[in-house]
Amino acid sequence: MYVTQTARRGPDPDATYELSSADVELYEAARRLLITAHHSENHRVAAAMRGGSGTIYLGLHIGSKRINVCAESSALANARIAQEDTIHSVVAVSMDGSSEPQVTNPCGLCRELLRSYGAETFVLVDAEGEVEKVRIKELLPYPWMRATETEWETRPPRSGPPDT
Numbered sequence: 001m002y003v004t005q006t007a008r009r010g011p012d013p014d015a016t017y018e019l020s021s022a023d024v025e026l027y028e029a030a031r032r033l034l035i036t037a038h039h040s041e042n043h044r045v046a047a048a049m050r051g052g053s054g055t056i057y058l059g060l061h062i063g064s065k066r067i068n069v070c071a072e073s074s075a076l077a078n079a080r081i082a083q084e085d086t087i088h089s090v091v092a093v094s095m096d097g098s099s100e101p102q103v104t105n106p107c108g109l110c111r112e113l114l115r116s117y118g119a120e121t122f123v124l125v126d127a128e129g130e131v132e133k134v135r136i137k138e139l140l141p142y143p144w145m146r147a148t149e150t151e152w153e154t155r156p157p158r159s160g161p162p163d164t
Contacts, residue, residue, distance in 0.1 A: 017133040030093045031101040047071035047092040051084030072110040091124035103131045111140040
């Protein structure tokens with residue numbers, strides 16, 4: 001899989017996010033980490049995250065027989081420990097069948113976690129063999145929230161036409 005220079009259109013049909021050299025640099029940082037640290041059970045995924053300051057933070061999947069911690073969450077922890085206020089972009093990579101690092105999409109837990117730290121964060125994704133860039137809110141348009149955390153009142157579901 002190669003990092004390309006075009007991007008998928010998200011929910012907004014006019015939204016296009018071009019990949020930049022900074023995105024390629026982020027991918028390369030995650031790729032280098034995975035090549036160095038890969039272990040088929042304990043370290044299967046590496047992530048790189050760019051903070052609002054421009055600094056890149058790395059994360060590595062940590063696994064055992066009973067628990068796994070995702071690479072994206074460890075990168076996010078590193079960024080927050082360094083006092084980053086915002087996360088600009090993130091990419092995760094895992095090994096393909098030929099032992100080559102490839103962009104991999106964040107799991108549901110990581111989508112929720114990343115979304116809670118900024119809906120505007122960019123994520124490099126595998127879009128059926130092409131690397132594209134989308135905002136995390138496009139991967140998780142309806143974030144998990146408690147009813148008390150919303151700015152609206154949710155009505156119970158009902159059948160028939162909506163009230164006018």
